[in-house]
Amino acid sequence: MNSIYKYILFLCITLFVWVIGFSQNSVIDSLTNELSIHQQKDTGRVKLLNTVAFKNYGLDQAKLRKYAEEAVTLAQEIDYPKGEARSWYLLSIFHLSKGGLDSAMTTINKSLNLYTKIDNLIGVSSCYDLIGTISRFQEDFEKSVSYYNKALKIVKDKGDHMKAAGFIGNIGAVYSTMGEYDKAVTSYMEAIVIFDSLKAKKKSLNPLNNIALTYARQGRNTEALAYFQKCLSGYRENGNKIFGASILLNIGLVYSNINEYDKALLHIKEALEISKELGNELEVAKCFTSIGSAFFSKNEYDTALSYFNKSLEISDRLGSKEGRYNSYTNIGNLHLERAELNLALQNFKKSVEVSTSSGSKRLIGNSHIALGATYYELENYNKAFDNVSKGIKIAEELSLVNSQKKANLVLSKIYEKQGNYIKALEKYKLHKSQSDSLLNRESIETITQLEFEYKYQQERDSAKMRELMLINTVKSTSQNLEQSQRNSFIAIIVFLLITMLLGGIIFFLKLRNQKSKNQKIVIEQKLLRSQMTPHFIFNSLSVLQGMILNKEERSITYLSKFSKLLRATLENSRYKTVTLSKELSAIDSYMALQNLDVSTPYNYHLSLDSTINSDTLKIPPMLIQPFIENATEHAFVDKKENKEISVQITFEQEKLVVTIADNGIGINTDLQKSSNTKKSLATAITSERLEMISKDFKMKGSLSIQNRESFGEQGTLVTLVIPYKINLVQ
Secondary structure, eight states, rough: OHHHHHHHHHHHHHHHHHHHHHHHHHHHHHHHHHHHHOOOOOOHHHHHHHHHHTTTTOOHHHHHHHHHHHHHHHHHHHHHHHHHHHHHHHHHHHHHTTTTTTHHHHHHHHHHHHHTTTTHHHHHHHHHHHHHHHHHHTTTHHHHHHHHHHHHHHHHTTOOOHHHHHHHHHHHHHHHHHTTTTHHHHHHHHHHHHHHHTTTTTTTHHHHHHHHHHHHHHHHHHHHHHHHHHHHHHHHOOOOOOHHHHHHHHHHHHHHHTTOOHHHHHHHHHHHHHHHHOOOOOOOEEEEEEEHHHHHTTTOOOHHHHHHHHHHHHHHHHTHHHHHHHHHHHHHHHHHHHHHHHHHHHHHHHHHHHHHTTTTTHHHHHHHHHHHHHHHTTHHHHHHHHHHHHHHHHHHHHTHHHHHHHHHHHHHHHHHTTOOOOHHHHHHHHHHHHHHHHHHHHHHHHHHHHHHHHHHHHHHHHHHHHHHHHHHHHHHHHHHHHHHHHHHHHHHHHHHHHHHHHHHHHHHHHHHHHHHHHHHHHOOOOHHTTTTOOHHHHHHHHHHHHHHTTTTHHHHHHHHHHHHHHHHHHHHHHOOOHHHHHHHHHHHHHHHHHHHHHHSSEEEEEETTTTOOOEEEEEEESSSSSHHHHHIIIIITTTTTTTEEEEEEEEEEEEEEEEEEOOOOOOHHHHHHOOOOHHHHHHHHHHHHHHHHHHHHHHHEEEEEEGGGGTOSSSSSEEEOOOOOOOOOO
């Protein structure tokens, strides 16, 4: 039976891919046919040539160049500067895709001069944007940001929110390359919010990819893979090969980071074939580097070295500083592993030189750490300490956990050689804790679940596409029934075959869906503590969207606080326990965000027993916040002023007792006004969590909810007895 299902699935996927390719080619074929009919040398033919050239972008780069060059010649012949400017712009894109940065810059400047002469501001902004991108690849970051901001100013003045979002995302890409990761993610999120508000799903794929790439650089592999899988789904839908090659390569790099080398090679080699097909040498060099790294990790050193040298040859020819840095660093690591220390030292010195000239903090920090490790092996401990110290300072500034881990291990060894055993132990403990945080069992399980959900979603989307194809087939068959008896007979046979095929697919998907539900039940409890209320997230994004569209100055503050809260919640959810201080900090951020969105702020009070050290006391995350959120959503429905929420934390008979009190309508009134399904679910989930946590911690936990009317007061009182642990090591 399994073989039958696999065969059916293979037929459907093949059909799906063929339909996508056919639909794209049919558009291009239609335009090409129109072009063959329109032989008159006028502006209409120039526009057609440029349109056909643009449609071939990411599909057939040779045709892009062919039609754009023909458009340039014709536009010059008939004196059509706007059409000529567009053609030069398209040729610049072609050269950029091939890694020809100097040629790309020359052609885009020709386009910019023409657009400026005819005072076409939209064209000028597009040129500024592309100059910013080319400058970023040339590692001229100051120039890149400057041109992106010029482009952004023009489109903002024009009220073009779609293009503004694209330019904001490009600015984020520069910050990411420079190692300014917080600024980068903020820019990407701002772009995504705008795209989502405009219902431009495809446009949001680029900032989504860049967020994933930023997380990957920080060693946050679970989050990176989640974003990359979303982007891969988008690539499968729109078929842009340039974007697809980039996504596949990035997914391969994440798998390499978690030691899944076979999966890594599978994705990277697919990216390599697409890049070769497109003639994109920069991407080919990156693929060679990534394949070499995978073989290096598998201890196949000769194979790895051959790929590193291939990448270095291309990077030298194209003048790519980042490509040269990666090649020198990888070759140095290989020689270091083989104990060929002098060869390793030569390559790491070159990587320091290249990274310094590039100005990228991330590359500078990593190159100094690698050079320091080599000096340690050569027993030159002073130079080793100087270089590693420079590198770890940058790694800590940029939150590069993997780089900090490597640096702390080398520092531990240096201190040990110098006889400073206390410092050596301190650095080794840091190295060990950072190693554990980078790759733990929960991360692997989460990544596996993400893979499963992605594949399941992909199959379900394929089924929807096939269903749409079936409907279209039926319509087409109905229209052609009168043509001939033979056509009618064939149409009926095709209809029956597709119906049988669809029935098999639906049965297969139902079986997969049931398995998915069973697996999700096992994982659900782990996810519960890491999920924020979707209502709150969507509401916050809607509020932020409104602020941005109304150009309110407080939108920046709101976005900053929302990002901080979201990041704190995601960080806390990765751990079984967090310090009480971190949990309270997340609650403070939540209340600060809520008060930005209401006309009358909540009066929020926190009372912490003086005997409690919130930095050493550790509790399970996300136990207190749901009840505060319930209070803000339900307790003050009819109350607009004097909204009080107080949290009191005390020790009573060695029990950690948390009370959350509000002066709202009270729990009985609340239950009468609403079915309160969400509230009941939150209470049930918390009760179940406390029951499991009590068994795990071997400490009693409980939950009670009371109406304060019974005490002669107004509102609701929630009392939590939370199991805890005390961390004595600071």
